Amino acid sequence: MGDENVKFVIIGSGNIANTYGDALQKVQNAELVGVVSSSMKKISKYSHLPSFPSISEVTVDFDAIIICTPNGLHHHSAIEAAALKKHVLCEKPIDITVEAIDQMIDACKANEVKLGVAYQRRYSSDNPAIKKLINENKLGRIFSVDLAVKNYRDDAYYESAPYRGTYDIDGGGPFIQQACHYIDLYYWYFGKPIKLVSALSTFVHDIEVEDHGAVICLHKSGMIGTITASTATKPGFPAKLELYSDKGYVILENDVITHWEMDGVENPTSATASDNKHTGSSNALVNDTTNHETILNDFVESIQTGKDPLITGESAKNATEMILEIYNGQF
Template sequence: MNKVGLAIIGSTGIIGRVHIDAMRGLDTCRLVGIHARRQEPLRQQAEELGTRMYPTLDDALADDDVDAIVIATPHPSHMDITTRAAAAGKHVLAEKPLGVTPSEAEAQISACRDSGVKLGVLFNNRFRPEALKVRQLIDDGAIGDIYRSEMSSAMLRTQDYYDRLDWRGRWDAEGGGALLNQGIHGIDMYQWLAGMPQTVFGKVSTLKHSIEVEDYATALLGYAGGGHGVIHCNTAQAPNQQRIALWGERGAIFMDDWRVTLRTLETPVQQFIDADKTIAFVSPSDTEAAFDFEPVSGGTHRPAIDDFARAIIEDREPAVAGEDALRSQELVAAITMSGCCNEQVHLPINRVEYDALLARLRRARRLPG
């Protein structure tokens, strides 16, 4: 296979157009055709691109020139599209999140595995050079074992954002809010860098919007060995913020709005604690290094799509496979369950209990309390 033939599902939307632009000129894939629900915009787009128009999803899946589909539709539709594509023998690259619940994510993973096709998920921020540098620093042992970690994702949304599309902000459609839709990018980055916790205690609120789902969420995470983590996501704060901070035995890494700083301790923490005789206001000396990065040409969707196509050609797993996406989905569900039940939960969460909770939220059309 020289180039992977791709069909974009949901091509006329904002994200669909991002995918089309991102794949231009890639050596690993080519656009075969497009599908969207609104037929007239779809027809116009197909004419502009000089590509095939698929009136239905089944038409796209029946095309032998299509090796894989890219799902650029809202996440409540992902499970149906993915399972149908897998049954048709097509590889799948889905936008985040993979589904509404961990159960939906697992069903898609199983469907693709059983059909022998690849499943990738668009957590494209992992392809940012800043994120790759932080991952490298961790792997190289720059700060030693991590025992404290924080992630904050504040992505302000207006009331009009929720009112504009009827599936947003509803438990029976979106299935979650600041955690599942916006903050999941930061949550994925956090778990990729800091690892998965054992326990979660969360608080979720609807603070500033007239919606059913949460627009404000915070969680305390417990790790094996006693380490702590904190996750915070909201769509109700200004200015916006994207932050990850990691503290280890030998130093700390900060990624503040994609500015990466490494602080390296001259003396490891435990050694300093055991040996230093200063009573208070003390810390080991440290050196600080900041890093500069060139922006990714064509945006981060471009390397994500390229990696997925290479995974098909080379018969390997994508850099962000379905199992990777399940971890962030697990954390979202755990924070939601803990916040709604006001109790600590252990990972992995009970799937039946979470699905039952979601059913209750859909009936109530609001958070408890």
């Protein structure tokens, strides 16, 4: 495509659609040209844009879609867009079943279009530096990792849409919804556990899925990991990852290194990381679009150059597979 603008249509009109709309305004060679909403609802900040009831009924010229529909509906939009030779960028998680994800991947490959997924936490603040140090074995023998994603959502959140808190559409509770970003990060850092055991329950909400749970993960290296995910922990807390090795320890909160004691290894925290004040712990709104801009800039480049997106469908599938094992691994 050269340097021509990549024209996007957003699928869905919820809160996250506004986030992508805002991020697109800051991305070179990208343009938002329309919205698809089955209810014909407008995106509040972009009500001037044309709305269409389905992808097949879009009458403006476009190159790619951004999927912002509920989790279990992602594959429908991806497959439909791929058949029209349109590129696909999907909000997390890519979908809620392995079968649906494979259908998305196969459809995009068959139609030679890009499939990218917004697991942007991999590139947030200090996370890439930690990944590099792990890959280079600079952190020594890591024997313990504790990940805590302790959010709070009130009853109004779950009552705001009929699909919230359901297995059929949401796919589950906080593990696949709020914590999937960090489970993706966990997998990216440490790989797939060889065994896991989970305990999940519903404590403070009238929903069919879990609102709190914990997992113990055993890895081939011997590392023992724990993951806690919740929407029941008032008032909501920053996502926290603690890593312990024979060289010392690292603690990150919301992707920023807050404690560092590693023998012979300099703290790699970025100069701007301390400015990251986004918590996301007590509501579903995302006001800081920095990480989404990273994903969008890369996705535009992948369309224009032919390279793979930062997070491919195959890579994003890992998090869903691990979460499904968590749901199936309850004792």
